[in-house]
Amino acid sequence: MLRLLLIGLFTAGLAALVPGTAHAAEDAAEQISGTMRTSVSGPIEGIEVVVTTPDGDEVGTDETDENGRFVVDLPGPGQYTVTVPEDSLPDGVEFNSGNSRTVTVDPGRNQGVIIGLDDGSGGAGGGNLRWVQLLVDGFRFGLLIAMAAVGLSLIFGTTGLTNFAHGELVTVGAIVAWFINVEGGVPLIPAALLAMLIGAGVGAMNERLLWRPLRRRGTGLVAALVISIGLSLLLRYAYQIFFGGGSEAYADYRGQRAVSYGLFTMTNKDLASIVIALVVLVLVALMLQKTKIGKAMRAVSDNRDLAASSGIDVNRVILVVWMMGGALAALGGVLLGLSDEVQWDMGFRLLLLMFAGVTLGGLGTAYGALVGSIVVGVFVQMSTLVVPNDIKYVGGLLLLIVILMVRPQGILGSRVRVG
Amino acid sequence: MGEFIDALAIAVKAGLGFQAVFLALLAIGINMQFGYTGLLNFGQIAFALLGGYGIAISVSQWGLSFWLGVLIGIAAAVVLALLLGLPTLRLRADYLAIATIAAAEGLRLVFRSVSATPVTNGSRGISGFNREFVELAPWDTGRRYSILGTFWSGADLWVTAVGWTLVALASLLVWGLVRSPWGRVVRSIREDEDAVRALGKNVYVYKMQALVLGGVFGALGGMIYALGTGSTTPDQYQNANTFLAYAALILGGAARVLGPVVGAMLMYFIIQFADSGLRSLIETGVIPEGLLTTTDVAQIRFVIIGLGLILLLVFRPQGIFGDRREVMLDAR
Numbered sequence: 063m064l065r066l067l068l069i070g071l072f073t074a075g076l077a078a079l080v081p082g083t084a085h086a087a088e089d090a091a092e093q094i095s096g097t098m099r100t101s102v103s104g105p106i107e108g109i110e111v112v113v114t115t116p117d118g119d120e121v122g123t124d125e126t127d128e129n130g131r132f133v134v135d136l137p138g139p140g141q142y143t144v145t146v147p148e149d150s151l152p153d154g155v156e157f158n159s160g161n162s163r164t165v166t167v168d169p170g171r172n173q174g175v176i177i178g179l180d181d182g183s184g185g186a187g188g189g190n191l192r193w194v195q196l197l198v199d200g201f202r203f204g205l206l207i208a209m210a211a212v213g214l215s216l217i218f219g220t221t222g223l224t225n226f227a228h229g230e231l232v233t234v235g236a237i238v239a240w241f242i243n244v245e246g247g248v249p250l251i252p253a254a255l256l257a258m259l260i261g262a263g264v265g266a267m268n269e270r271l272l273w274r275p276l277r278r279r280g281t282g283l284v285a286a287l288v289i290s291i292g293l294s295l296l297l298r299y300a301y302q303i304f305f306g307g308g309s310e311a312y313a314d315y316r317g318q319r320a321v322s323y324g325l326f327t328m329t330n331k332d333l334a335s336i337v338i339a340l341v342v343l344v345l346v347a348l349m350l351q352k353t354k355i356g357k358a359m360r361a362v363s364d365n366r367d368l369a370a371s372s373g374i375d376v377n378r379v380i381l382v383v384w385m386m387g388g389a390l391a392a393l394g395g396v397l398l399g400l401s402d403e404v405q406w407d408m409g410f411r412l413l414l415l416m417f418a419g420v421t422l423g424g425l426g427t428a429y430g431a432l433v434g435s436i437v438v439g440v441f442v443q444m445s446t447l448v449v450p451n452d453i454k455y456v457g458g459l460l461l462l463i464v465i466l467m468v469r470p471q472g473i474l475g476s477r478v479r480v481g
Numbered sequence: 482m483g484e485f486i487d488a489l490a491i492a493v494k495a496g497l498g499f500q501a502v503f504l505a506l507l508a509i510g511i512n513m514q515f516g517y518t519g520l521l522n523f524g525q526i527a528f529a530l531l532g533g534y535g536i537a538i539s540v541s542q543w544g545l546s547f548w549l550g551v552l553i554g555i556a557a558a559v560v561l562a563l564l565l566g567l568p569t570l571r572l573r574a575d576y577l578a579i580a581t582i583a584a585a586e587g588l589r590l591v592f593r594s595v596s597a598t599p600v601t602n603g604s605r606g607i608s609g610f611n612r613e614f615v616e617l618a619p620w621d622t623g624r625r626y627s628i629l630g631t632f633w634s635g636a637d638l639w640v641t642a643v644g645w646t647l648v649a650l651a652s653l654l655v656w657g658l659v660r661s662p663w664g665r666v667v668r669s670i671r672e673d674e675d676a677v678r679a680l681g682k683n684v685y686v687y688k689m690q691a692l693v694l695g696g697v698f699g700a701l702g703g704m705i706y707a708l709g710t711g712s713t714t715p716d717q718y719q720n721a722n723t724f725l726a727y728a729a730l731i732l733g734g735a736a737r738v739l740g741p742v743v744g745a746m747l748m749y750f751i752i753q754f755a756d757s758g759l760r761s762l763i764e765t766g767v768i769p770e771g772l773l774t775t776t777d778v779a780q781i782r783f784v785i786i787g788l789g790l791i792l793l794l795v796f797r798p799q800g801i802f803g804d805r806r807e808v809m810l811d812a813r
Binding site for chain 2: 130224253276279281283284285286287291292293294295296297298299300302413417418421449450452453455456459460462465466467470
């Protein structure tokens with residue numbers, strides 16, 4: 063638990079550092095900044111931070127804002143000591159190792175400072191069990207993977223395309239919502255709805271401008287696969303030019319404290335993403351099961367020629383699949399950005415886990431993608447019980463390779479599909 | 482105009498430098514797997530990573546000799562190919578694609594993880610392992626040499642010379658192999674696997690051999706790259722490099738012996754020319770600062786590669802030298 067806490071603090075410190083260094087290039091003034099938070103309870107407001115020179119002269123003080131951030135302007139580069147008075151901490155929060163840090167600030171740099179805090183929740187006295195916590199986190203993560211993966215699987219089922227550019231649909235949702243939310247000042251919920259609409263539009267564009275003309279030309283599946291990789295590279299690095307290499311958080315719902323539910327703790331936004339994801343996925347399942355277009359999707363996915371000859375407009379069904387896939391991926395991206403911040407390559411990193419989930423569930427089946435993704439999400443999170451946090455994705459990728467070895471058709475796939 | 486000539490010179494040097502060798506060797510490996518056998522290996526960069534780190538870890542961390550490092554790198558690549566091939570080669574082509582890309586990303590993450598730091602030195606990487614190799618050079622590696630208006634350090638020149646020799650040997654090997662009975666079997670697997678099986682050939686074994694051979698070429702490429710830069714970091718071995726090699730192969734022409742070589746040289750030339758050309762256009766103010774900054778240029782290359790891949794496959798899947806009937810792009 064302590065290690066998890068430290069990693070949490072470290073990443074929080076990094077996140078604070080990255081935008082800081084970017085700004086430093088513009089105004090070339092030295093600053094010391096950082097974030098005060100504990101990994102379980104989130105950022106802490108109102109902690110006093112004092113910066114002194116090595117001789118003990120006070121340079122400046124600041125109090126952390128509602129995001130736990132503090133920034134102190136410095137007169138110039140050099141060595142400084144950052145101290146937090148003991149009595150400034152709220153009850154129950156303690157220092158991990160000492161209440162001060164001495165750092166050397168280079169010219170023009172915004173130096174990040176990390177002071178480790180511990181709120182006691184990681185200790186043996188806490189009520190939450192680590193594996194239950196990971197199980198719940200994994201379930202949430204798996205639901206996010208599933209949202210994106212349903213589209214991937216249906217696209218594969220209906221067109222045979224292994225879409226390596228699907229991750230970019232996730233990223234576009236997160237980035238569009240970020241711009242509407244942070245730059246446009248629109249609350250996140252309408253921003254997310256707009257992002258879903260745009261995601262559906264991007265999906266439709268994918269189909270209308272690229273894949274349908276290519277199908278008409280009779281482009282082979284392998285060629286289509288490589289084209290989707292080209293598209294993925296093109297979009298991903300265009301996002302990086304457009305959005306920058308750092309990670310950014312949404313303007314709303316920052317810095318929530320985790321609420322304890324007995325065996326585990328969870329922030330309200332995480333709880334909300336679980337509920338949203340569950341509702342959306344149930345709606346998708348109902349649509350696939352009950353509505354005409356849903357039945358048509360399953361029919362095309364099962365046997366395209368038979369579906370076409372029984373009067374289903376296959377191209378229209380595929381278009382709807384793309385739009386639905388785009389909207390779901392965009393929503394998944396927003397929810398992922400809410401919990402892990404928005405990054406230019408977040409979708410690509412999710413893509414491999416989506417493939418793992420889809421393969422586990424059975425390529426081409428919508429329900430398989432759901433089940434498989436949740437299993438992968440839980441597996442990835444639970445694997446941190448035995449492996450360090452920074453290689454937890456590797457566990458998911460290994461799982462993928464093992465599945466291919468043992469049961470290549472997946473949990474819900476039928477054997478004939480694999481040749 | 483002067484900037485244009487400079488950009489051209491830099492690009493020519495890039496097209497001949499060890500980076501192009503790296504790309505050429507990756508692409509020769511992919512040509513063996515994808516061009517001739519029809520295997521979709523999207524994790525070629527993982528083999529390069531094992532090659533580069535094979536030398537780096539053996540020499541810098543374990544204190545072994547350089548040649549032992551080369552052997553270890555190659556052996557690691559063979560093991561990876563076997564591990565990946567065993568479960569996936571019996572399945573449809575896209576399963577191998579997904580498994581290999583997952584393995585490449587996973588290996589990179591493992592090599593840069595905190596827990597692997599005692600061996601791989603984490604994301605900071607390893608350096609200082611190429612002295613023994615550079616000392617083998619028959620000329621003075623401390624000087625700079627001028628060739629056709631471009632300047633090379635002695636060490637760079639040595640790495641590049643060895644690299645192109647390797648490329649020549651690899652091409653010769655591929656040329657010999659595809660004309661042998663083995664090559665005919667492998668190419669017919671690409672065309673129709675079931676027919677080959679019906680003739681009593683063990684398709685699985687042939688595919689595995691092609692995968693291993695291509696992986697070893699990739700490992701050699703990774704070694705040249707590591708020796709050229711003098712260091713290895715996990716993030717040098719990004720997945721995008723695999724697709725760069727695919728783009729190079731398809732540009733030159735898949736299923737042609739010299740396709741990957743010409744493609745790699747051209748690819749690096751184009752990328753570097755676009756890179757330095759854009760930089761000088763931004764610096765001289767032809768492209769306004771608000772549209773692009775010099776820091777964006779590094780990303781532009783991947784945008785170009787992506788666009789290039791799409792356009793090539795849509796309009797000319799056989800590349801410059803390829804034969805359309807020989808390019809395996811229709812199979813499932």
